[in-house]
Amino acid sequence: MKKILIIIFLFLLSSCRSDFITFKKNISSYKSYNPNHLKDYYELYKTNNSYILTLNLINHPTFYTTSYNQIYYNDILLVNKLHGLTKDFIPKNLVEVKNINFVKRTNEIMMLDKVALTNLELLFMDAKSQNIDLLLYSAYRSYDKQLSLWKTTPTFDNLYKAVPGYSEHQTGLAVDISTIDEGLTSTKTKAYEYLEKNAYKYGFILRYPKDKTDITGYAYxxxxxxxxxxxxxxxxxxxxxLEEYIYNYIEIKQ
Ligand SMILES: [Zn+2]
Structure with missing residues (x-):
């Protein structure tokens, strides 16, 4: 009996050991791997089974509270209350909005990133085929534009506004969508129901969802x-x- 227990014990010990060896081999192949944290990585990995999340949690425990300027994770430009863009940041591929319904304002040319616009046009066309008339309310917003808006609206609700340089609209990748009949999309409209179900098919995500204010810093x-x-x-x-996606699925190397 004793012998059997010893054999079982040795077997368990060796399987733990081989788990650890495999773990070490795998995690050390990541760029942000730091050998000093190996033990911590291993303990944490056992609870979440994700190499990326483990690395990020240990290497960047302050991801949600640290600010960086002009920060890309893989090819994704992250802009939020902490991550801003410099004054002179202008997206490279801005093009003029022409082929879809958009709000025309005096002395303003509405612009958007070229690829984003191509996809937005498809989204609007698809909506139109379902009798939903979407209207682009705002798209790219330059630093100067943000500054003038900021100055003209001195009282603001911080959960809706961004200080100049911290608006996602400066990326040329963000849009505010309205409708011809009902104004800015709100939850009870047909347009919103459509967007909620279909925007992702064209590469768009609802950036500030309900119940995620603590993560995004913005109201719904x-x-x-x-x-x-x-x-x-x-x-x-x-x-x-977007924040959760980056933190859980992209290895942060900064
Ligand atoms: Zn917006």
Missing amino acids: EPWHFRYVGSISTFIYENNLT
Whole structure:
């Protein structure tokens, strides 16, 4: 009996050891791996089974509270209350909005990133085929424009406004969507129902969802969508914010 117990014990010990060796081999292949944290990585990994999340949690425990300027995670430009853009940041591929319904304002040319606009046009066309007339309310917003808005609206609700340089609209990838009949998209409209179910098919995500204010720093904005490209489906299906997606699925190397 004693012998059997010893054999079982040795077997368990060796399997733990081989788990650890496999773990070490795998995690050390990541760029942000730091050998000093190996023990911490291993303990944490046992609870979440994700190499990326483990690395990020240990390497960047202050991700949600640390600010960086002009920060890309893989190819994703993150702009939020902490991550801003410099004054002179102008997106490279801005093009003029022409082929869809948009709000015309004096002395203003509405612009958006070229790829985002192509996809937005498809989204608007698809909506139109279902008798929903979407209207682009705002798109790219330059630093100067943000500054003038900031100055003209000195009292503001911080959960809706961004200080100049911290608006996602400066990326050229964010849009506020309105409708011809009902104004800015709100939850009870047909337009919103449509967008909620279909925007991701064209690479857009609802950027400030309900009940995620503690993560995004913004109140629920059913009109504000962000172009993220092909990751939109994953984000949509897993009910994530952009911040959650980056932290859980992209190895942060900064
Ligand atoms: Zn917006």
